[in-house]
Amino acid sequence: MRIGTHFAYWGRTWTVDYIALAKRAKACGLDVLEVGADHLLNMTDAQLEELRVTAKDLGLEISANLGPPKDKDISSADPAVRAAGVEFLCGILNQMVKLDCKILIGACYNHWPYDFVDIDKEALWARAVECLKIVGDEAERLGITIALEILNRFESCILNTVEEGLKFCADIGKPAVKLLLDTFHMNIEEDNIGDAFRLAGDMVAHVHVGEANRKLPGTGRNMPWAEIGQALKDINYKGMVVMEPFLLYGGEVGDAIKVWRDLSGGADDAKMDEMMTESVKFLRSLEA
Numbered sequence: 153m154r155i156g157t158h159f160a161y162w163g164r165t166w167t168v169d170y171i172a173l174a175k176r177a178k179a180c181g182l183d184v185l186e187v188g189a190d191h192l193l194n195m196t197d198a199q200l201e202e203l204r205v206t207a208k209d210l211g212l213e214i215s216a217n218l219g220p221p222k223d224k225d226i227s228s229a230d231p232a233v234r235a236a237g238v239e240f241l242c243g244i245l246n247q248m249v250k251l252d253c254k255i256l257i258g259a260c261y262n263h264w265p266y267d268f269v270d271i272d273k274e275a276l277w278a279r280a281v282e283c284l285k286i287v288g289d290e291a292e293r294l295g296i297t298i299a300l301e302i303l304n305r306f307e308s309c310i311l312n313t314v315e316e317g318l319k320f321c322a323d324i325g326k327p328a329v330k331l332l333l334d335t336f337h338m339n340i341e342e343d344n345i346g347d348a349f350r351l352a353g354d355m356v357a358h359v360h361v362g363e364a365n366r367k368l369p370g371t372g373r374n375m376p377w378a379e380i381g382q383a384l385k386d387i388n389y390k391g392m393v394v395m396e397p398f399l400l401y402g403g404e405v406g407d408a409i410k411v412w413r414d415l416s417g418g419a420d421d422a423k424m425d426e427m428m429t430e431s432v433k434f435l436r437s438l439e440a
């Protein structure tokens with residue numbers, strides 16, 4: 153099991169020093185650092201190369217997590233916005249090659265955080281499918297997998313369940329386009345989390361893990377971790393298992409994730425690392 157975390161665990165801003173975070177992630181026992189995919193567009197080739205070499209030397213893999221902005225939403229009714237969205241996604245894929253990053257994940261099919269101004273689901277779905285056919289071909293050409301994240305009803309009106317995700321991928325019909333299943337969202341929308349993983353089967357290209365309140369895996373009592381571990385074995389899942397723990401109140405990260413209180417227990421930097429290290433051990437114990 154290759155265990156990772158979203159980079160924003162450690163901070164309140166989306167802008168970070170990835171070189172420092174890569175070292176910190178490795179020190180916590182992590183195998184994967186999930187970075188902000190849109191950040192790659194603002195990085196120079198030299199910066200991408202520095203991060204690629206740093207990660208390679210550390211034995212750390214990089215995944216790229218995207219929440220597209222509204223003006224680059226491929227589900228938009230405006231053809232110019234859709235065209236900008238396709239260009240944006242293809243641009244990110246090409247930057248990922250320079251980083252030797254093989255997986256783009258997230259709500260790539262619309263914008264995030266979604267504003268729910270347009271809730272014509274069928275039309276949003278159809279437009280996003282057409283654009284993802286183009287982006288899916290580019291991903292395949294570059295050897296990259298796109299894992300579309302199934303989100304809960306408060307974050308998306310397109311994909312809320314694995315059943316919908318499978319239909320969406322079938323409509324796209326491109327081998328590079330698969331699914332991301334996230335326990336936080338599944339806990340809200342699926343009847344049974346283990347069954348949902350088994351239903352998705354080999355279409356699961358990426359997994360996000362977190363407690364129901366987005367705390368670190370293993371720190372709560374509600375999430376059926378043993379069942380989740382068994383389901384991943386049942387589907388012979390070999391991809392990354394990436395945490396998305398959001399504990400810090402305030403700042404642009406806390407505001408976007410809607411963290412309205414401190415969930416860290418007043419942790420300082422050292423304590424944040426200690427808690428991450430413990431959670432990595434917990435996830436590894438699920439493999440046994």
Ligand SMILES: [Mn+2]
Pocket residue numbers: 301334360396
């Ligand atoms: Mn997620």
